[in-house]
Amino acid sequence: MGGVRKRIGTWGLATYFIIFLLFIYGPMIIMAVLSFQGRYGGITFPFRGPFQGSWWQSLVDANVPGSKADEISRSAVQSLKLSAAAGAVTSIMAFGLSMAFRRRFRGDGIAFYLIMLALMTPGFLVALGTQLFWKSISWPTAIWPTALGTNTIWGIPFGFLVMLAVWNRYDDHIEEASRDLGANQLTTFREVTLPLVWTGIFGCFLFGFTLTWNDYDRTALLLNGSEAVTLPIQIFAQTQFSAIRPDLYALGSATTGLSLLVILAALAIAMIRMKLAAKSGGPEKAAIRAEETGEVAGFKVGDAPTAAASGD
Amino acid sequence: MSSSSPTDDHLKQEQQAVALAEVEEAEQLSAQQPHSAEKALGTDISIARDRNRKASLITFLWGLPGFVWLGFFLVAPVVFIILVSFWTRTDSGFIKEWTLSNYGDIFHSHTYWMSMWKSFLTSIISVAACLVFGFPVAYFLVMKIENQRNQIALFIFALAPFWTSFLIRAVAWTYPVAGREGAINQALGGLGIISDPISALGFSELSVRVALIQLYILFMVTPLFFMLSQVDRSSLEAARDLGGNGFRVFKEVILPQTMPGVVIGSIFIFVLTMGEYGSVRVIGGGNVQSVGTLVQNRISAIQYPQGAASAVLLIAALIVGVFAITRFANLREEL
Numbered sequence: 001m002g003g004v005r006k007r008i009g010t011w012g013l014a015t016y017f018i019i020f021l022l023f024i025y026g027p028m029i030i031m032a033v034l035s036f037q038g039r040y041g042g043i044t045f046p047f048r049g050p051f052q053g054s055w056w057q058s059l060v061d062a063n064v065p066g067s068k069a070d071e072i073s074r075s076a077v078q079s080l081k082l083s084a085a086a087g088a089v090t091s092i093m094a095f096g097l098s099m100a101f102r103r104r105f106r107g108d109g110i111a112f113y114l115i116m117l118a119l120m121t122p123g124f125l126v127a128l129g130t131q132l133f134w135k136s137i138s139w140p141t142a143i144w145p146t147a148l149g150t151n152t153i154w155g156i157p158f159g160f161l162v163m164l165a166v167w168n169r170y171d172d173h174i175e176e177a178s179r180d181l182g183a184n185q186l187t188t189f190r191e192v193t194l195p196l197v198w199t200g201i202f203g204c205f206l207f208g209f210t211l212t213w214n215d216y217d218r219t220a221l222l223l224n225g226s227e228a229v230t231l232p233i234q235i236f237a238q239t240q241f242s243a244i245r246p247d248l249y250a251l252g253s254a255t256t257g258l259s260l261l262v263i264l265a266a267l268a269i270a271m272i273r274m275k276l277a278a279k280s281g282g283p284e285k286a287a288i289r290a291e292e293t294g295e296v297a298g299f300k301v302g303d304a305p306t307a308a309a310s311g312d
Numbered sequence: 313m314s315s316s317s318p319t320d321d322h323l324k325q326e327q328q329a330v331a332l333a334e335v336e337e338a339e340q341l342s343a344q345q346p347h348s349a350e351k352a353l354g355t356d357i358s359i360a361r362d363r364n365r366k367a368s369l370i371t372f373l374w375g376l377p378g379f380v381w382l383g384f385f386l387v388a389p390v391v392f393i394i395l396v397s398f399w400t401r402t403d404s405g406f407i408k409e410w411t412l413s414n415y416g417d418i419f420h421s422h423t424y425w426m427s428m429w430k431s432f433l434t435s436i437i438s439v440a441a442c443l444v445f446g447f448p449v450a451y452f453l454v455m456k457i458e459n460q461r462n463q464i465a466l467f468i469f470a471l472a473p474f475w476t477s478f479l480i481r482a483v484a485w486t487y488p489v490a491g492r493e494g495a496i497n498q499a500l501g502g503l504g505i506i507s508d509p510i511s512a513l514g515f516s517e518l519s520v521r522v523a524l525i526q527l528y529i530l531f532m533v534t535p536l537f538f539m540l541s542q543v544d545r546s547s548l549e550a551a552r553d554l555g556g557n558g559f560r561v562f563k564e565v566i567l568p569q570t571m572p573g574v575v576i577g578s579i580f581i582f583v584l585t586m587g588e589y590g591s592v593r594v595i596g597g598g599n600v601q602s603v604g605t606l607v608q609n610r611i612s613a614i615q616y617p618q619g620a621a622s623a624v625l626l627i628a629a630l631i632v633g634v635f636a637i638t639r640f641a642n643l644r645e646e647l
Contacts, residue, residue, distance in 0.1 A: 013451065013452040013456055014452065014456070016448050016449070016452065017449060017452045017453075017466075020445070020448075021469075021470065023526060024473050024526065024529070024530075027481065027484035027485045027488065027489045027526070028473070028484050030495055031480075031483070031484040031488055034488055043487045044487065044488055044491065044494055044498075045488070045495055045498055089381075092377070093377060093381050094378070096374045096375060096376075096377050096378045097375055097378035097379070099371075099374035099375075100371045100372070100375030100378070101375075103367065103371050105368065105371050105375075111379065114379075114382060114387070115382070117386065118382060118386050120579070120580075120634075121390070121583075121587075122583060122586065122587020122588070122604075122630075123587070123589075124588075124589040124607070125389075125390070125393065125587055125623060125626070126385070126386065126389055128393060128607060128619070128620075129388075129390050129391075129392055130389045131611075132389070132392045132393055132396045132616060132620060133388050136392055136395075136396070149384065150385055152381070152385070153385050153386050156381070156382070185370075210475050214475075214476060214477035214480075215477075216477070216478070216479045217587075217588075217589045217604075221608070221611070232477055235479060235483065236590065236593075239483055244487060249484075249488070252477075252484065255476075255477060256480055259476045259477070260472060260475070260476065262475070263468075263472055267468065
């Protein structure tokens with residue numbers, strides 16, 4: 001009897017899980033479906049056909065009547081630039097902080113809480129505070145560099161946690177081996193440490209990129225009015241129009257689609273790397289092999305100090 | 313009980329003496345060790361100290377950019393919110409003249425307190441609903457999906473929307489789904505459950521609350537998923553074998569072990585929903601105020617100090633709330 005009951009429980013939970021997925025994905029799917037309506041399509045059901053992509057076309061083709069193609073392309077470019085910059089800043093800062101936390105230092109407890117505070121502070125407050133701070137010292141706020149700063153505050157703690165997880169599985173002995181073989185610190189860092197943790201750093205970049213790509217709260221308060229706005233700001237502006245059209249849905253679906261593509265790419269890279277690591281025995285094994293042969297990434301470790309001094 | 317013979321006693325004493333000697337020898341050895349270590353290293357100890365200092369410097373240099381950045385874009389802004397809330401308003405902004413009148417202004421504002429209270433209520437409802445609706449999801453993924461690859465794939469699939477824009481998900485929620493003509497009203501009408509569309513479903517307090525669950529539930533599912541993965545399976549089986557029914561096993565075995573996840577998820581959702589701004593504007597359609605929209609109204613009216621004072625009260629509410637949530641967890645652990 002217990003078995004039957006258990007099976008009913010499992011099926012009940014499975015049904016619940018599907019309902020949960022519908023709750024999470026449903027609105028986005030409905031939005032995407034409605035974006036493929038014909039010319040007389042509205043913003044709610046019923047679907048007014050024919051099934052076509054003219055609303056999507058109006059996103060990029062300024063000749064379609066009522067198209068916002070110019071604003072959209074300007075804001076898309078601005079968003080891409082800002083997100084890439086935020087990704088770069090996030091990965092540099094998060095990586096540096098995680099390197100500092102590999103050793104204990106005085107005040108590291110408070111420092112850790114400070115980074116967690118960055119995770120916990122609502123974006124709206126960060127943006128408001130930045131506006132007040134910059135106004136106090138008479139600097140005008142703008143997307144560059146103010147919104148860049150507020151956006152990375154959200155990405156850095158995520159990146160930091162990713163890097164902590166990476167260092168957790170990292171074997172410090174590899175660096176010791178490299179140093180014992182005569183490589184100086186710079187060479188050890190460049191030839192041993194970085195190749196082993198670059199996926200983590202790339203993860204930081206993706207965090208910084210996607211969080212900024214999708215942000216509204218951290219950017220909205222810091223506009224100066226003359227710069228091109230970001231995509232989420234543009235989307236918000238379009239929700240405030242008196243007549244909302246399905247092109248808003250097309251824009252939303254396109255932005256969401258790009259976010260999902262970025263995750264898929266990240267997952268694919270992670271999987272490829274795992275497969276490669278399984279095949280060749282992983283970079284750790286390669287480093288141990290290098291230790292045995294006295295060779296690190298192509299040149300003798302003994303030459304390393306001179307190589308580092310003459311190179312770069 | 314039994315009397316021991318003299319030879320036995322003698323033997324025992326001898327053994328004790330040997331044992332004592334061994335202990336003393338060991339103590340002497342351990343006392344010598346630091347000296348011998350120093351002797352072995354000899355003059356190297358000063359070099360080691362130098363190297364230590366160099367390592368500290370490197371640690372400092374690695375951390376410096378990050379901490380300067382956090383200081384500039386996180387600490388200074390929060391400090392200035394507090395400072396400006398005590399400064400005096402001018403027509404173009406504020407000047408550094410200390411005053412308490414900004415707080416007096418908002419303390420006497422009925423709308424401010426109503427919005428604060430409703431925001432608070434919305435956050436509490438969101439936390440509770442995310443916990444109640446999120447727990448079965450995490451439980452299903454961890455306990456019912458045996459194949460680990462499938463488990464992770466389903467988890468990532470459920471998690472993916474976290475990477476998309478909250479604003480767009482808010483837009484998707486309002487017009488096509490929850491509005492007067494939205495899918496929910498149409499479905500209910502089509503099924504004959506309601507005759508007139510329910511307008512309270514869209515652009516209202518209710519729609520904000522339901523949508524916030526949809527937006528934030530993943531913040532609860534994720535920590536629960538990780539905590540549940542670490543629950544000791546054998547303790548579950550033991551509890552069941554000992555005759556614990558489903559509810560008791562849940563309450564006495566599963567819940568205590570997942571409590572840290574509940575706390576982390578609750579803190580996240582409480583803080584982020586209290587500070588919610590853009591989504592509330594979209595979902596509420598101007599009919600719903602949050603602390604964020606209130607502050608924004610003040611800023612638009614060039615009342616920076618009053619806006620800052622509202623934000624300070626929000627920060628205070630957040631600190632009290634987070635403290636209360638962590639207390640709750642400690643209490644549960646003590647019980």
